[in-house]
Amino acid sequence: MKVDCLIVGAGPAGSVMAKEMASYGYDVLVVEKKQEIGCPKRCAEGVTKHGLDKLEMKIHxxxxxxxxxxxxxxxPSGKKVLMEGEEMEGxxxxxxxxxxxxxAEAIKEGARYMVKAQAIDMERKNGNWLLKVKTIEGIKEIEAKLVVGADGVESKVGRWAGLNTTNKITDYHSGIQFEMAGLNIENKYIxxxxxxxxxxxxxxxxxxxAFxxxxxxxxxxKQAKMRAxxxxxxxxxxxxxIFRNAQPIEINAGGVPVxxxxxxxxxxxxxxxDAAQLVNPIHGGGIYRAIHSSLMAAEVANKALKENDLSKERLKEYEKKWEEEYGEKTKKLMKLRAFLEKLEDKDFELLAEILQGEDIYALTQAKLNFFxxxxIKKPSLLVLAKKYLM
Ligand SMILES: Cc1cc2nc3c(=O)[nH]c(=O)nc-3n(C[C@H](O)[C@H](O)[C@H](O)COP(=O)(O)OP(=O)(O)OC[C@H]3O[C@@H](n4cnc5c(N)ncnc54)[C@H](O)[C@@H]3O)c2cc1C
Incomplete structure (x- = not known):
C-alpha cells in the first residue's frame, strides 16, 4: 500500500493532522494501535473554552x-485561591x-483509518518511508512520502527516524487517576x-x-517516597x-512529558x-498544544508536498513556527517550573496569602516580572525567584 501521508496514532494530534491533510486532498492513512479510539483515556479531559476558540474549533x-x-x-493547609473569569472557563x-x-471529522474529509494497527518499525526506501504495521490481518507494509508521529508520549516514530527524543527522567511526570462517582464537592470548578x-x-x-x-x-x-x-x-x-461515598468507575495512568x-x-x-513533547510544562495540559501543533505541521506539510520537497530543511519551517509561537513562553515556564520545584509547603502557604486568581493565571501565561x-513582601521567596526566574 502506498499513501501520501501516514499518521501513527489517532489521538487529538493524529486526527486533527489527518483532517487537515485530507482536506488538502492528500491520500491519508491513520494507524491506531488501540482497538477503540479514545479508550482507555489517559487524561483529566480539561480544556479551556478560550483555547478552543483560539483554534477556531467548534467541538460537537x-x-x-x-x-x-x-x-x-x-x-497544603487548605487555604483556597479562586481563579475565575472568561479565560478560565472551560x-x-x-x-x-x-x-x-x-x-469522524477526518474521515468526512476522506482520511482512512485502521484500528488495532500498531506501527512496529520503519525504514527509508526510495526516498519514501516504509512502515511495518501489525494488524488483525497480519503484518502490512505501507509506503508513505510523509510519516507523522502522533504516537504520544511513548512515541517511537521519532526514534526510528533517528531523532534524539529522550529527555531527562526529571522531565517526565507520572500521572494516575480514578474516575469516581459519589463525590461531595462543588461541580462548577476544577x-x-x-x-x-x-x-x-x-x-x-x-x-x-456530568455524573x-x-x-x-x-x-x-524521582522525588517521591511512594508510588503515584x-x-x-x-x-x-x-x-x-469529599470521598465518604465515592467509588471508582475507572482507573488510568500515563506519563506527561514536561x-x-x-x-x-x-x-x-x-x-x-506529545510525540514531540509539547505539553505545557507548568500544568501538563497537552490537548490544546497537540491540536495546535498539528494545524501548524499540516500547513507546512501541504506546501512541502506541493513542492515535492520533504527534506528536513523544508520541514523545519514547522519547527520554526512552533519556536516563534511558543519558544520564549516555554523557556519562561520551564524557569517557573524550576522555581516551583524548589518550594516547600510553607512557601505555598506564603504564595496563597499574596496571590489572587488573576495573578496565578498571569503566571501560567509566563508573565514573570510582576510576580x-x-x-518583595516575602524575602525568602524573592531570593529563590531571583535565582530561578531572572
Ligand atoms: C493523567 C493525565 C492527565 C492529563 N490531563 C490533561 C488535561 O486535563 N488536559 C489536557 O489538555 N491534557 C491532559 N493530559 C495530557 C494529554 O492527555 C496529552 O497531552 C494529549 O493526549 C496529547 O495528544 P496526542 O494526540 O499527542 O497523544 P495521545 O493522546 O497520547 O495519542 C497518541 C495515540 O497514538 C497511539 N499509538 C502510540 N504508539 C502507536 C503505534 N506504534 N502504532 C499505532 N498507534 C500508536 C496511542 O494508542 C494513542 O491513541 C493529561 C495526561 C495524563 C497522563
Whole structure:
C-alpha cells in the first residue's frame, strides 16, 4: 500500500493532522494501535473554552461532559485561591467521544483509518518511508512520502527516524487517576491541590464531569517516597468529607512529558503533540498544544508536498513556527517550573496569602516580572525567584 501521508496514532494530534491533510486532498492513512479510539483515556479531559476558540474549533456538544467556571487552588493547609473569569472557563471532555468525533471529522474529509494497527518499525526506501504495521490481518507494509508521529508520549516514530527524543527522567511526570462517582464537592470548578505530601513536585486534581469526577495526580517519580498510586489513595483517604461515598468507575495512568526537546522533524517525518513533547510544562495540559501543533505541521506539510520537497530543511519551517509561537513562553515556564520545584509547603502557604486568581493565571501565561515584584513582601521567596526566574 502506498499513501501520501501516514499518521501513527489517532489521538487529538493524529486526527486533527489527518483532517487537515485530507482536506488538502492528500491520500491519508491513520494507524491506531488501540482497538477503540479514545479508550482507555489517559487524561483529566480539561480544556479551556478560550483555547478552543483560539483554534477556531467548534467541538460537537456530545464531547462536552462538564462545563466549568474556573479553578479553586488549595494550599497544603487548605487555604483556597479562586481563579475565575472568561479565560478560565472551560470544559471537561469525554475523550472516548471527543477522539472518535475528531476521527469522524477526518474521515468526512476522506482520511482512512485502521484500528488495532500498531506501527512496529520503519525504514527509508526510495526516498519514501516504509512502515511495518501489525494488524488483525497480519503484518502490512505501507509506503508513505510523509510519516507523522502522533504516537504520544511513548512515541517511537521519532526514534526510528533517528531523532534524539529522550529527555531527562526529571522531565517526565507520572500521572494516575480514578474516575469516581459519589463525590461531595462543588461541580462548577476544577479543584487543584498542592503540597509535598500531596503530590511531590506536581499536584492533585478533581475535575467534575456530568455524573462523575476525574480524581488524579501527577508527581515527579524521582522525588517521591511512594508510588503515584499510593499518593492518590492517601489523598482520597485524607479528604473524607469529599470521598465518604465515592467509588471508582475507572482507573488510568500515563506519563506527561514536561519538557520539550528541540528536533521535531527529519527527512519525510514530522512529530506532533506529545510525540514531540509539547505539553505545557507548568500544568501538563497537552490537548490544546497537540491540536495546535498539528494545524501548524499540516500547513507546512501541504506546501512541502506541493513542492515535492520533504527534506528536513523544508520541514523545519514547522519547527520554526512552533519556536516563534511558543519558544520564549516555554523557556519562561520551564524557569517557573524550576522555581516551583524548589518550594516547600510553607512557601505555598506564603504564595496563597499574596496571590489572587488573576495573578496565578498571569503566571501560567509566563508573565514573570510582576510576580517577582510581588515577592518583595516575602524575602525568602524573592531570593529563590531571583535565582530561578531572572
Ligand atoms: C493523567 C493525565 C492527565 C492529563 N490531563 C490533561 C488535561 O486535563 N488536559 C489536557 O489538555 N491534557 C491532559 N493530559 C495530557 C494529554 O492527555 C496529552 O497531552 C494529549 O493526549 C496529547 O495528544 P496526542 O494526540 O499527542 O497523544 P495521545 O493522546 O497520547 O495519542 C497518541 C495515540 O497514538 C497511539 N499509538 C502510540 N504508539 C502507536 C503505534 N506504534 N502504532 C499505532 N498507534 C500508536 C496511542 O494508542 C494513542 O491513541 C493529561 C495526561 C495524563 C497522563
Amino acid at each position: 456538544p456530545l464531547c462536552i461532559f462538564g462545563r466549568i467556571k474556573g479553578a479553586i487552588l488549595y494550599s 470544559y471537561v471532555l469525554e475523550r472516548k467521544i471527543f477522539e472518535k468525533w475528531l476521527a 479543584h487543584i491541590f498542592f503540597g509535598r505530601e500531596v503530590a511531590p513536585l506536581g499536584y492533585a486534581w478533581i475535575f467534575p464531569k 462523575s469526577f476525574n480524581v488524579g495526580l501527577g508527581i515527579l517519580v 498510586y499510593d499518593y492518590l489513595k492517601k489523598f482520597i483517604e485524607e479528604h473524607e468529607e 519538557a520539550h526537546f528541540t528536533e521535531m522533524v527529519t527527512d519525510g517525518v514530522m512529530l506532533v503533540g 517577582i515584584k510581588k515577592l
